[in-house]
Amino acid sequence: MAEAVLEVVLHNLNSLIQKKLALFLGFDQDFKSLSSLLTTIKATLEDAEEKQFTDKAIKDWLLKLKDAVHVLDDILDECATQSLEMEYKGLSHKVQSSFVSSFHPKHVAFRYKIAKKMKSIRERLNEIAEERSKFHLIEMVKEKRDGVIDWRQTTSIISQPQVFGRDGDRDKMVDILVNGASGFEDLSVYPIVGLGGLGKTTLAQLIFNHESVVKHFDLRMWVCVSDDFSIKRMTRSIIEAATKKSCDDLDLEPLQRKLQRSIKWHKLKSLLACGGKGASVLVTTRLEKVAEIMGTIPPFEVSKLSDVDCWELFKQRAFGPNEVEQDELVVIGKEILKKCGGVPLAAIALGSLLRFKREVNEWHYVKESKLWSLQDEDYVMPTLRLSYLNLPVKLRQCFAFCALFIKDERISKKFLIELWMANGLVSSNEMLDEEDIGNGVWNELYLRSFFQDIETDIFGKITSFKMHDLLI
Structure with a gap:
């Protein structure tokens, strides 16, 4: 976030210069010099932000820069506050119109204090700028997309993405739920297990909303269980899902009674105790151990997408439905896609990132990013980092x-x-x-x-x- 902090401080610094408050306070040249220095540093920050994940020295340098910029921001706040105070007292116009007035005794103490701080932070930032040269950072031009998206068209750019490569998995699980062992047990628990980003929740949603499942089950409830597990909170969520109404009960016992009345089951296993014949719970988890503990049948492992399905998913995001695909970008895109490892979230994130880039060198830059060296069997996090940094x-x-x-x-x-x-x-x-x-x-x-x-x-x-x- 060093780049974000620096941009805000640069804006504040240039604002003081434009309003001639720096001249008024006697720091015009100092502020202009700092503005030039920070602008030069800023040009290489995109490269530094990416390289920090593989180079600890750059990461430490960014932290030093961020700390120094925060100190400068505090100094600018003091200057802006002093200016407002003098404006309130009616001194601003008089002082700005007279060089001699800027040395009014009332302002000498403030100017002396700020001058010391300015000298210190200027030396500190100069050292940081000199240290930057040893990292051989590249100046990068930010993408310009003026006019690409009309912000007022808030509904036209929103669309639910099509799901690829999950029809077989969906049909298999629907068949088990509707025609399988669930009809013979009091409560069946079907775990869906897989790595983060593989699309477990998406698959569960496809099953949950499938026409056969809707017809087969009189009552369907979708409940999210967070890491901060609470039986009370989960019971309340089940009630709200069953009744479609808010539940304000705070104690567990009345919650359980309301749950039994709402669902008209004798009990739920453990809380849920035992439902009617054919009652089923579909659970998604990344942990095989959780799946083994909860499941009444072996867990269903979500597979990675095929290259074909992964490309279709990527292409949907990167090019959209109406754009003609550029041959050069297609070739590079398929090379980049190999880094996704068949993980849908990685393909979606990469496609979304490249949607705003149409130059071949921009796609090459993503392909050659050093963040891929951090992969270590995790295909999602390097992609998400790239998306964030872009x-x-x-x-x-x-x-x-x-x-x-x-x-x-x-x-x-x-x-x-x-x-x-x-x-x-x-x-x-x-x-x-x-x-x-x-x-x-x-x-x-x-x-x-x-x-x-x-x-x-x-x-x-x-x-x-x-x-x-x-x-x-």
């Missing part, structure tokens, strides 16, 4: 803000945008207001696969979403 700085800040939310939490889209606005992460421009900009930011993060599992109202407008648990 976000524009403002979007990175907005996404990082989402760390406030807990795993598996359903997040209100409107509430999140309001939080971004309240914290100054999105601001209006000449054409769009803050809410429009916030909608645009949300849409792009969704397109890049940082947000998923959306819910809509009766008009098709997105109301809430989740983040993939690998991102939290």
Whole structure:
């Protein structure tokens, strides 16, 4: 996040210069010199942010830079506050119109204090800039996409992605649920197990919403169990899923009684104790041990996608439905796709990343990224890191803000945008207001696969979403 912090401070620094507050306070040349220095450093930060994962020296250098920039930001805050105070007292115009007035005794103490701080931070940043040269960082040009997305078209860019390569798995599990052993047992538990990003939840959703399953089961409930497991919270979630109403009971015993009344089962195994004949629970987990403990049949292992299905998934995100595929990009894309290892989330994230890049050298850069050396059997995390590092700085800040939310939490889209606005992460421009900009930011993060599992109202407008648990 060093780049994001530096960009904010550069904006504040240039704002003081443009308003002539730096001249007014006597630090005009200092501020201009710092602005030039930070602009030069900023040009290499994208390369540094990526290389920090494989080079500890660069990671330490970025931390030093970030700390120094925070100190500079504090100094700028002091200058801005002093300026506002003098403006409030009616001194601003007088002082700006007279060089002699800037040495008014009332301001000498402040200027002396700031001068000492400025000297210290300037020396510190010069040392950091000199140290940068030994890393041989490359200056990189940020992608420009003005006009690619019309932020006001908030519904047209949202679409549920097509699922590839899971029809066979879906049909097999549906057959087991509808025609298999579930009809002979009180409660059958079917575990779906696989690595993060393989699409376990997607497969479970396909099964849950399949026409045969809908017809076969009188009652279907979808409940999310977080790492912070609580029987009370889980019971409440089951009741709410069964009744489609909010449940405010706080104690476990009345919750269990309400659960029994709502579902009209004698008991549930353990909590769930025992349901009616044919009652079934479909469970997704990354851990085979959990699957073995819970399952009444051997776990169903989700396989990796074939090269063909993986390409179709990638292509859907990278090119969209109407774009003519460039032959050169197709060749490079298939090489990049080998790094996905058949993991759907990796293919989706890569396709979403490259959707905004149309130059051959940009695709080559992704293919040759040093982040792939961190793979170590994990095909998802290098892809997610690449996607994050390729976000524009403002979007990175907005996404990082989402760390406030807990795993598996359903997040209100409107509430999140309001939080971004309240914290100054999105601001209006000449054409769009803050809410429009916030909608645009949300849409792009969704397109890049940082947000998923959306819910809509009766008009098709997105109301809430989740983040993939690998991102939290």
